[in-house]
Amino acid sequence: xxxxxxxxxxxxxxxxxxxxxxxxxxxxxxxxxxxxxxxxxxxxxxxxxxxxxxxxxxxxxxxxxxxxxxxxxxxxxxxxxxxxxxxxxxxxxxxxxxxxxxxxxxxxxxxxxxxxxxxxxxxxxxxxxxxxxxxxxxxxxxxxxxxxxxxxxxxxxxxxxxxxxxxxxxxxxxxxxxxxxxxxxxxxxxxxxxxxxxxxxxxxxxxxxx
Amino acid sequence: xxxxxxxxxxxxxxxxxxxxxxxxxxxxxxxxxxxxxxxxxxxxxxxxxxxxxxxxxxxxxxxxxxxxxxxxxxxxxxxxxxxxxxxxxxxxxxxxxxxxxxxxxxxxxxxxxxxxxxxxxxxxxxxxxxxxxxxxxxxxxxxxxxxxxxxxxxxx
Numbered sequence: 001x002x003x004x005x006x007x008x009x010x011x012x013x014x015x016x017x018x019x020x021x022x023x024x025x026x027x028x029x030x031x032x033x034x035x036x037x038x039x040x041x042x043x044x045x046x047x048x049x050x051x052x053x054x055x056x057x058x059x060x061x062x063x064x065x066x067x068x069x070x071x072x073x074x075x076x077x078x079x080x081x082x083x084x085x086x087x088x089x090x091x092x093x094x095x096x097x098x099x100x101x102x103x104x105x106x107x108x109x110x111x112x113x114x115x116x117x118x119x120x121x122x123x124x125x126x127x128x129x130x131x132x133x134x135x136x137x138x139x140x141x142x143x144x145x146x147x148x149x150x151x152x153x154x155x156x157x158x159x160x161x162x163x164x165x166x167x168x169x170x171x172x173x174x175x176x177x178x179x180x181x182x183x184x185x186x187x188x189x190x191x192x193x194x195x196x197x198x199x200x201x202x203x204x205x206x207x208x209x210x
Numbered sequence: 211x212x213x214x215x216x217x218x219x220x221x222x223x224x225x226x227x228x229x230x231x232x233x234x235x236x237x238x239x240x241x242x243x244x245x246x247x248x249x250x251x252x253x254x255x256x257x258x259x260x261x262x263x264x265x266x267x268x269x270x271x272x273x274x275x276x277x278x279x280x281x282x283x284x285x286x287x288x289x290x291x292x293x294x295x296x297x298x299x300x301x302x303x304x305x306x307x308x309x310x311x312x313x314x315x316x317x318x319x320x321x322x323x324x325x326x327x328x329x330x331x332x333x334x335x336x337x338x339x340x341x342x343x344x345x346x347x348x349x350x351x352x353x354x355x356x357x358x359x360x361x362x363x364x365x366x
Contacts, residue, residue, distance in 0.1 A: 003249050004215065004350055007222030011350075012249050035364045042261050045268065056271055059248075061263040064361040067352050072361070075248065075267065091274040095247025179364040186361045190352075197215075197350040 001095040002193050010071040013189055014095055015182075018120050019102035020112035021081030024141040027172040028102065029060045029076055032182060035175065036062055056080065057092050064186060074186060081116065090123050098189035099136035100181055102172075103158055105148035110157070117158055135188030138167040139181045144174070216350070217342070222252060224338055229254035232331040236324045238315035239298075243335065246270050246308050251339075260314065269302055269312045290328075292321055303328050306336045 004011045017025040026046065033044040040063045047056035058078040065072055079089040101120060103113050121131050140154050151169060159167050166184045170177040217225075229241050233255050240255035242262055248270040253262050277287045290303040301313045301324045311332055313324050 001245075001247065001249070002215065003217065003245075003251065005217045005222065007217065007219045014247060014249065032362070036362065037365060042263055045264050047271075056275070057267075059264065059267045061261075061267075062362065065358060067356045068350075073263070075263065077248075077267075087278065088275075091271065094274075095245060095249060175364065179362055183361050187357065190357050190361075194350075194352050 002097050002189075004070070004197075009069055010073055011067070011193070012073045012075065013097045013186075013193070014075045014077065015098040015100065015185055015189070016092055016096045017076065017078045017100045017102055018089075018093075018116065019079075019081060019141075020104055020109060020116040021083075023081060023102045023104035023109070023113070023116075024170075024172040025078035025081065025102050026058050028100070028139075028141075028178050028181070029058050029078055031172060031175045031178045032062065032076065033060050035179070040064075056088055067190075072190070076182075083115070086119065086123070089119070090126060093123050093127060093129075096124075096129070096134065097193075098185045099131065099134055100139055100185050101136060101158065102139045102141050103154055105140050105142045105154065106145055107147050107149050110149060114157060132161065132163065135185055135192050137165055137181055137185045137188070139170045139172075139177070140167060141170045141172050143169045143176070144171045217251065221338075221342060225252045225335065226254055228331060228334045228338070232327055236313070236315070236327040237319035238301075238313045238324050239318075240314040241331075242266055242269075242312045242314075243305065244270055244310050244312065246274065246310060251309065255314075265312060265314075269300070269310060273302060273310050290325065292325075294321075301325060301328065303332055305332045306339060309335070309339060311335065 002011060002013050017028055019025050029044060033041060042061040045059045060076040062074050062076060063071055064074060077092050079092045101117060124131055138158050140151060159165055168177040168181045170181060172178055233241060240260065242253045242265060243251040244266040245251060248267040250262055250266045273291065276291060280287045293300040298314060298316050299321065301321060303311050305311050311328060313328060315324055
């Protein structure tokens with residue numbers, strides 16, 4: 001849950017990268033960490049096994065724009081994708097402000113992607129949250145591989161609600177659309193934050209440019 | 211449990227006063243108040259040497275991870291956790307259902323002293339936080355122009 005601190009003039013937000021095992025969530029954070037000036041980010045903390053599988057979570061604190069004199073601080077988390085770590089995923093989702101759902105575009109990963117997407121909805125429901133009410137975007141990752149599903153099929157599976165969300169074709173290992181994804185979800189949650197903190201406002205949040 | 215959407219200057223001053231007194235009495239180095247989602251609510255003490263944001267995220271994770279351990283022995287959760295190092299130590303205790311207090315201390319004090327004073331401090335903080343949660347939200351509004359189109363730049 002976002003927190004605004006008037007004494008320290010800062011607003012904190014939490015964004016979670018969610019998705020199946022080995023879909024590229026950690027790679028997103030590693031790329032962001034490598035490309036943001038050190039003065040605007042903290043260390044990338046990765047609690048991983050010897051085989052580089054995320055055991056607990058990855059965490060990267062980053063600072064964005066100053067809004068009306070307030071520093072905006074974003075805490076980026078990944079969840080462990082492996083099915084057995086569901087309790088950890090529920091923990092990481094606690095107080096979440098925005099979600100990036102990362103899809104592994106390869107055909108043979110589709111079942112795991114779908115299972116993870118359902119799992120995301122279930123885990124949010126356990127916290128009385130609904131994905132349709134949270135700022136979220138979808139990232140179709142690994143678009144550089146050969147055995148990938150077409151985007152319209154991925155849209156059918158993961159972006160087929162009445163309200164379509166922004167989606168990004170990405171290659172997180174090279175950084176393609178990694179920042180576009182992060183900027184989109186950050187924009188969405190800032191607009192929601194502004195709207196929630198000003199009940200008088202009735203106009204819908206302006207979507208970010210995809 | 212309601213979240214705490216806003217901390218005013220007065221709120222922070224009230225909390226800091228409690229934390230300052232706690233550090234003086236316990237002779238600890240740093241105290242950080244975090245919610246169980248890992249967000250920092252307040253901090254006081256020697257902040258230069260530590261990345262408080264990361265400590266908060268890891269501590270919240272650590273606290274939650276031991277919850278299952280507590281259940282196995284018939285507890286709802288552990289009220290306090292102690293991590294002992296060679297020269298620096300961490301003591302964590304519950305403030306309320308949604309908040310944790312993390313104390314970092316060195317050789318100038320003992321875990322017993324920290325634990326003793328943390329109990330009163332947690333009770334005081336719990337009262338303050340309960341008041342904040344029951345209060346009306348403070349409005350904070352900004353428009354699209356304040357945000358711009360690119361919050362994060364890829365430094366290529």
